[in-house]
Amino acid sequence: MLSLWLNVLASGVLIGLVYGLVALGLTIIFGVMRVVNFAHGEMVVFGVYIGYWTVRIWDIPIIAAAAIAAVIMFLFGYLLEALVVKRFVNRPHHYQFIVFIGLSLLFSGVLLVSFGPDPRPTASQLSFQTVAVGPLTLDWARIQAALTAGVLIAALSAYLKYSAFGRSLRAAADNRLGGLVVGLNIPRVYAVTFGIGSACAGVAGALISPLFDAQPYLAVDFTLLAFVTVIVGGLGSFGGALLGGLTIGVAEAVAALMFTPSMKTALPYALLIIILILRPRGFFGAKEV
Amino acid sequence: MQKKFDQTSDPKRWGAGVLVFAILAMVGSISNAYIISLLTVVLLFTFMGQSWNLMLGIGGQLSIGHALFVGIGAYSVAILNIKYGITPWIGLILGAAIAGLIGAVLAWLSFRFEVRGIYFALLTIAAAEFARIMFGGWDYVGGMQGLFFQAPTGSMDIAMLRGDTRFYYFVALTLAAIGVAGTEMISRSYLGYVWRAMRDDDDAARALGVQTFRHKILVISISAAMAAIGGGVLGLVQGAIFPDSIMGMSISVDVLIGPVVGGLGTAFGPLVGSMAAIPLHHAMGALGDSFGIPGLNSIAYGAVLILVVWFLPDGIWPAVVRLYGAIQLPARVRISKLREVENDRAA
Numbered sequence: 028m029l030s031l032w033l034n035v036l037a038s039g040v041l042i043g044l045v046y047g048l049v050a051l052g053l054t055i056i057f058g059v060m061r062v063v064n065f066a067h068g069e070m071v072v073f074g075v076y077i078g079y080w081t082v083r084i085w086d087i088p089i090i091a092a093a094a095i096a097a098v099i100m101f102l103f104g105y106l107l108e109a110l111v112v113k114r115f116v117n118r119p120h121h122y123q124f125i126v127f128i129g130l131s132l133l134f135s136g137v138l139l140v141s142f143g144p145d146p147r148p149t150a151s152q153l154s155f156q157t158v159a160v161g162p163l164t165l166d167w168a169r170i171q172a173a174l175t176a177g178v179l180i181a182a183l184s185a186y187l188k189y190s191a192f193g194r195s196l197r198a199a200a201d202n203r204l205g206g207l208v209v210g211l212n213i214p215r216v217y218a219v220t221f222g223i224g225s226a227c228a229g230v231a232g233a234l235i236s237p238l239f240d241a242q243p244y245l246a247v248d249f250t251l252l253a254f255v256t257v258i259v260g261g262l263g264s265f266g267g268a269l270l271g272g273l274t275i276g277v278a279e280a281v282a283a284l285m286f287t288p289s290m291k292t293a294l295p296y297a298l299l300i301i302i303l304i305l306r307p308r309g310f311f312g313a314k315e316v
Numbered sequence: 317m318q319k320k321f322d323q324t325s326d327p328k329r330w331g332a333g334v335l336v337f338a339i340l341a342m343v344g345s346i347s348n349a350y351i352i353s354l355l356t357v358v359l360l361f362t363f364m365g366q367s368w369n370l371m372l373g374i375g376g377q378l379s380i381g382h383a384l385f386v387g388i389g390a391y392s393v394a395i396l397n398i399k400y401g402i403t404p405w406i407g408l409i410l411g412a413a414i415a416g417l418i419g420a421v422l423a424w425l426s427f428r429f430e431v432r433g434i435y436f437a438l439l440t441i442a443a444a445e446f447a448r449i450m451f452g453g454w455d456y457v458g459g460m461q462g463l464f465f466q467a468p469t470g471s472m473d474i475a476m477l478r479g480d481t482r483f484y485y486f487v488a489l490t491l492a493a494i495g496v497a498g499t500e501m502i503s504r505s506y507l508g509y510v511w512r513a514m515r516d517d518d519d520a521a522r523a524l525g526v527q528t529f530r531h532k533i534l535v536i537s538i539s540a541a542m543a544a545i546g547g548g549v550l551g552l553v554q555g556a557i558f559p560d561s562i563m564g565m566s567i568s569v570d571v572l573i574g575p576v577v578g579g580l581g582t583a584f585g586p587l588v589g590s591m592a593a594i595p596l597h598h599a600m601g602a603l604g605d606s607f608g609i610p611g612l613n614s615i616a617y618g619a620v621l622i623l624v625v626w627f628l629p630d631g632i633w634p635a636v637v638r639l640y641g642a643i644q645l646p647a648r649v650r651i652s653k654l655r656e657v658e659n660d661r662a663a
Contacts, residue, residue: 063434114626120434121378125576125625128569132618139611243611247565251445254438262435293453296446303425303439 030163035280037163041173042238043276045231048176049249050256050268051183052227058263059200059220060116065127068250069134070100070225072243074232076138079147079241081233089171089237096233097226104225108218116217131246138243146240172234179230183223184265196220200263228253248292255295259302274298333500336584337493344485352485353553354598358590359488360550365574365586366495367542373580374503375535376515377423378433381440382543382571384447385415387563389544390551391451394463404477408548412541418443419540423533441568448563462558465551477552484553491549495542496587502538511535543571570594577624579631588633596620 053067064070077096081087107130115126156167187193199206199216207213232249239245252275260271275295282294340359344352364386371377392414393407422443426436452460472479477487502508513521514528522528551557561567570593578589597617604613628635 061434063438111622118629120437121372121380121572121576121580122625122629124380124437125569125573126622129618129621129625132614132621134618136611136613136615136618140609140615144610251442255442258435258438258442262438293446293449296442296449299442300425300446 031284034163034165035284036277037165038169039277039280040273041165041169041276042235042280043273044173044176044180044269045235045272046252046256046276047269047272048180048227048231048234049253050260050272051180051265052224052231053253054257054260054263054265054268055227056221056224057257059196060112060217062112062116062123063120063127063254064221064224065124065250066131066134067224067228067253068246068248069131069138070104070228071232071249071253072138072241072246073103073134074100074229074234075236075239075241075245076142076232077229078233078236082236089168089234090175092236093175093230093233096229100229101222101226103222103229105218105222107225108221109214112221113214113217131250135243135246138246142241142243144243146242148240166238168237172238175234176231179227180265180269183227187265192216192219252295255299259295259299333493333496333584336587337489340489341486344482344489349481353481354595356481356485356488356553357550358594359485359492360546360553361570361574361590361594362492362587363488363495364543364546364550364571365578365590366492366499367539367546368572369575369580369586370499370502370542371535371539373575374499374508374515375511375532375539376518377532377536378437379440379536379539379568380437380572381442381444381568382539383563383565383567384440384444385419385540385543386547386550386567386571387444387447387451387557387559388415388418389547390557390562391457391463392544393548394465394551394557395457398463398465404548404552408545411544411548415544416537416541420533420537423536427529427532441565444563444565444568448559451559451563460559462556462561464556467555477549484549487549488553491546492587496584507531507534570597573621575631577621577628577631579633582631582633585631585633588636589631592632 049067049071052070053064056062056064074096077099078089078092081092081095082089111126111130115123157164158167158170159165187196195206195211196216196219198209199211199213199220203213206216228249256271256275257268258271259274260267260269275298278294278298279291283291286294340355343355347355364382368379368382371379389408389411392411393404396402396407396410397404422439423436426439451457457463472483503512510521510526510531513524514526514531518528547562551562554561573593574586574590576589577593578587578591579585600613600616600620603616604610624632
């Protein structure tokens with residue numbers, strides 16, 4: 028019994044790291060641009076399909092697929108910001124909501140037209156390999172996904188903390204006008220930010236492609252999951268996204284074990300409400316949103 | 317543009333409203349069943365859009381999860397009517413009360429520590445999704461299989477709110493008229509001024525002695541109760557309710573598309589916006605079906621949404637008013653010039 032619980036907790040932690048990466052993409056876009064990307068789930072699903080096709084066609088390791096997803100989704104996000112999103116950055120939230128709902132409908136429509144509504148089982152060799160660590164038996168795919176996500180989160184936060192671009196990004200997040208005054212290229216910072224956010228979603232999607240069947244309808248669930256994660260962790264906070272992802276991952280795993288499967292999807296929301304009662308701004312919420 | 321519209325004299329505004337609804341009543345008497353049932357949905361979303369408009373346009377609180385309240389209204393009517401044979405009137409009142417209470421609790425949760433803005437909006441959508449999943453897994457309310465009303469017998473029965481499509485059209489029309497007139501009256505009452513003050517500057521309103529915390533809870537519960545009434549009737553009109561169709565995100569989107577596309581904070585905006593958006597949504601669905609390509613409809617609808625917000629930033633209705641003003645202005649200028657000349661002569 029104990030080993031069952033440990034296994035469930037461990038797999039929750041592993042998937043939680045990937046959720047953390049998804050949430051990180053959302054939170055970085057919000058933190059810098061004050062825009063909530065309601066099409067984030069579609070970007071995760073783009074990543075899932077990129078992972079599915081690259082592994083299927085070239086039979087490359089999942090990490091290489093994730094790298095390809097990162098490049099494609101970065102460019103996609105950069106262009107999307109430069110062409111569409113930048114026109115709506117200074118508009119009220121409800122206009123942005125409609126624009127992003129429009130984008131999300133557009134993207135899911137494109138996915139449906141291209142790949143059809145049926146789920147594609149992405150099960151490959153990788154999906155069934157397991158690793159035994161002491162009493163734990165873990166999916167090799169999950170371990171790879173979690174390690175990659177963890178390394179990426181660490182690398183990204185180090186990059187944003189120490190590099191020159193990271194400094195300008197944080198400056199733009201803190202004070203847009205001040206950034207403009209000292210000569211920051213704010214439009215470029217915004218486009219790159221959106222690119223990084225989309226790349227996070229795409230990489231997470233590629234990493235979980237061996238675990239989930241590729242299906243356009245997954246998108247809504249991922250969008251909402253990312254929202255719940257960032258609210259639990261605190262909008263605009265890196266550590267919050269990570270901790271929120273871990274919390275949600277573990278909570279889902281435990282709920283699937285203790286209750287019915289439908290509770291697995293409902294529990295994150297229940298958790299969200301409880302956390303909002305105890306800590307209204309999430310674990311590491313910013314003071315002013 | 318909003319100011320200009322406000323300057324129109326009161327009798328004229330009410331007259332215009334009465335005229336619009338008289339025309340709609342005539343349309344309802346002569347059109348065929350398909351148009352009537354489509355317009356019924358449009359009018360219900362006008363009413364629900366009006367409730368959303370009250371919350372954001374006047375109260376300043378953004379909700380992107382109005383499907384929660386719509387669904388609660390629909391389910392309380394359906395449960396009482398289907399399981400216990402109780403008249404929908406009771407269900408509507410009960411649904412409005414429950415939705416108002418839930419709205420108040422959500423508002424209390426969020427605003428007691430001054431968590432506001434987008435945080436509250438995300439909380440509303442999370443609550444709506446939570447409710448949708450819970451209702452989907454709850455056997456008592458039919459789970460994912462939903463609840464079905466008894467097929468209408470065709471005879472009109474106001475006590476049980478049953479009748480043919482034309483009957484529901486007039487129910488929806490009445491609701492929409494009450495919605496438009498009601499928000500207009502609220503926005504000109506004491507509450508309207510207090511809420512607008514709170515919307516424009518929370519701190520300043522508080523400094524003047526407005527208890528904004530209570531007023532936020534009040535505006536959100538009134539909006540939630542209105543949405544629940546609309547949802548209750550929507551459930552009756554559709555004849556069956558499922559968690560995904562009555563509490564899903566697409567309901568939240570349809571509710572707020574009317575006011576935003578039509579013109580936020582205007583009296584006719586939600587009507588015009590729903591008139592434009594909901595038939596479009598249906599038409600795109602039909603288009604996608606006729607080509608047999610799933611997904612084509614959502615591509616078209618998504619693209620239209622983006623384009624409308626892109627090119628008509630304050631919505632369709634203010635654009636219409638502007639156009640009308642552009643036609644009228646030269647005449648007005650001429651008349652005022654004429655008067656000046658006459659005054660000069662008299663002097």
